[in-house]
Amino acid sequence: MVGDESLIIVMRAEATSDDVAHILDRLSEIDAEAHVSEGAQRTVIGIIGDRIRVQQLPWEAFPGVERAVPVLKPFKFVSREFQSEDSVVAVGTALVGGGNFAPIAGPCAVESRDQLFASAEAVMKAGATILRGDAFKPRTSPYSFQGLGEEGLELLAAAREEFGLPFQVEILDPRDIDLVVAYADMIRVGTRNMSNYALLSELGKQPRPVMLKRGLTARIEEWLNAAEYIFKEGNHNVILCERGIRTFETATRNTLDISAVPVVKSLSHLPIIVDPSHSAGRRELVAPLARAAVACGADGFMVDVHPSPETALVDGPQAILPAEYEALMDDVRALADAMGTPI
Numbered sequence: 617m618v619g620d621e622s623l624i625i626v627m628r629a630e631a632t633s634d635d636v637a638h639i640l641d642r643l644s645e646i647d648a649e650a651h652v653s654e655g656a657q658r659t660v661i662g663i664i665g666d667r668i669r670v671q672q673l674p675w676e677a678f679p680g681v682e683r684a685v686p687v688l689k690p691f692k693f694v695s696r697e698f699q700s701e702d703s704v705v706a707v708g709t710a711l712v713g714g715g716n717f718a719p720i721a722g723p724c725a726v727e728s729r730d731q732l733f734a735s736a737e738a739v740m741k742a743g744a745t746i747l748r749g750d751a752f753k754p755r756t757s758p759y760s761f762q763g764l765g766e767e768g769l770e771l772l773a774a775a776r777e778e779f780g781l782p783f784q785v786e787i788l789d790p791r792d793i794d795l796v797v798a799y800a801d802m803i804r805v806g807t808r809n810m811s812n813y814a815l816l817s818e819l820g821k822q823p824r825p826v827m828l829k830r831g832l833t834a835r836i837e838e839w840l841n842a843a844e845y846i847f848k849e850g851n852h853n854v855i856l857c858e859r860g861i862r863t864f865e866t867a868t869r870n871t872l873d874i875s876a877v878p879v880v881k882s883l884s885h886l887p888i889i890v891d892p893s894h895s896a897g898r899r900e901l902v903a904p905l906a907r908a909a910v911a912c913g914a915d916g917f918m919v920d921v922h923p924s925p926e927t928a929l930v931d932g933p934q935a936i937l938p939a940e941y942e943a944l945m946d947d948v949r950a951l952a953d954a955m956g957t958p959i
C-alpha cells in the first residue's frame with residue numbers, strides 16, 4: 617500500500633524471547649502488523665506499517681536485533697534474508713559454495729586442440745575442478761580474434777572427456793543458448809553483459825548453472841539485481857564472480873574489489889568467486905590476488921592458464937604458465953589448511 621513500509625527484522629542468534637516481545641510491544645504501539653517466524657537459527661520478524669512511524673524507530677538499536685532490512689529490496693530472492701544458508705551450485709561433477717571451494721582454470725580462449733589440451737591437462741593435475749576456455753570472445757575491437765564458435769565447444773567437450781573436468785564458457789548472444797547448453801556444464805555472463813537483462817532472463821529459463829561476472833562499473837547492489845533476473849525465472853544455480861571494476865587507477869587493468877567478497881557474503885547466499893586474471897591484466901599480480909581471494913573467504917577463483925602466453929591470441933599478458941598455476945595451487949591449499957577450511 618502507498619505510505620506503507622515493509623521491513624524484516626532479523627534477530628541475533630542469541631536474542632531472547634523477551635527481546636522479541638519488546639519489539640512486538642513497540643509495533644503494536646505504532647499500529648504495525650507483525651509476523652514472527654522462528655527459524656532453526658534465528659527469529660525473523662516481518663513488519664508492515666505506516667512508513668514514517670516504522671522508519672522513525674531505530675530498530676537496529678533494539679536489544680537482540682541484528683539488522684532491519686526492507687522487504688522490498690529489489691534482490692529479494694538472492695538475498696540472505698530469503699535464504700540464510702549458503703547456496704551450493706553443482707557444475708557437472710564439481711560443487712561450488714557452502715564450503716566447497718572451486719579452482720577454475722584454463723585458457724582465456726580456445727585456440728586449438730593442442731593449446732586447450734595442454735592447459736586442461738596441467739590445470740587438472742594441479743587440482744582445478746572446473747575448466748574454463750571460451751568459444752565466443754567479447755573483443756573491444758571487432759577486428760580481433762572472436763573465438764572458434766562451435767568448433768571451440770567441440771574441443772572443450774573433448775577435453776572434458778579426456779581430463780574429466782566440467783567446463784564453462786562465456787555466452788554473448790541469447791541466440792546461442794541452445795548451442796551452448798548442448799555442450800557446456802556452466803554458462804558465463806561476462807562483465808560487458810551483466811546488464812543485458814534480456815540475456816539474463818533467458819538464462820534463467822535454461823538448465824545450466826550461470827556464472828555472473830560483475831559489470832565494469834556496477835555497484836554490488838546492481839550486480840545482485842542482475843543475479844535476481846536469472847534467479848526469478850527459476851534458475852537458482854547462480855555463481856557471482858568479482859573481476860575488478862573500473863577506477864581512476866591505471867597500474868592495473870581493473871581494480872579488484874576484494875571487499876566485494878565479504879560484502880556479497882553478507883548480502884547474499886550465492887557463492888562468489890574471484891577472477892584475478894581479468895582484474896589485474898598482468899601475470900605477476902595473479903597469484904597474490906588469488907591468495908587474497910582465498911584468504912578473504914571466496915568460494916573459488918578463476919585464472920587464465922596458457923601453455924605459451926607469448927603466442928596467445930587473447931589476454932597473453934595475464935595468462936600464467938602451468939608451473940605457476942601448480943605453485944599457486946600449493947599456496948592455496950596451504951592457506952586453506954591454515955584457515956581451517958581444507959580444500
Ligand code: PEP
Pocket residue numbers: 724750754786805806807808829859891894
Ligand atoms: C573472460 O573471463 O574471458 C572475460 C572476457 O572476462 P570479463 O568478462 O571479466 O572481461
Ligand code: MN
Pocket residue numbers: 724725894920930931
Ligand atoms: Mn580473457
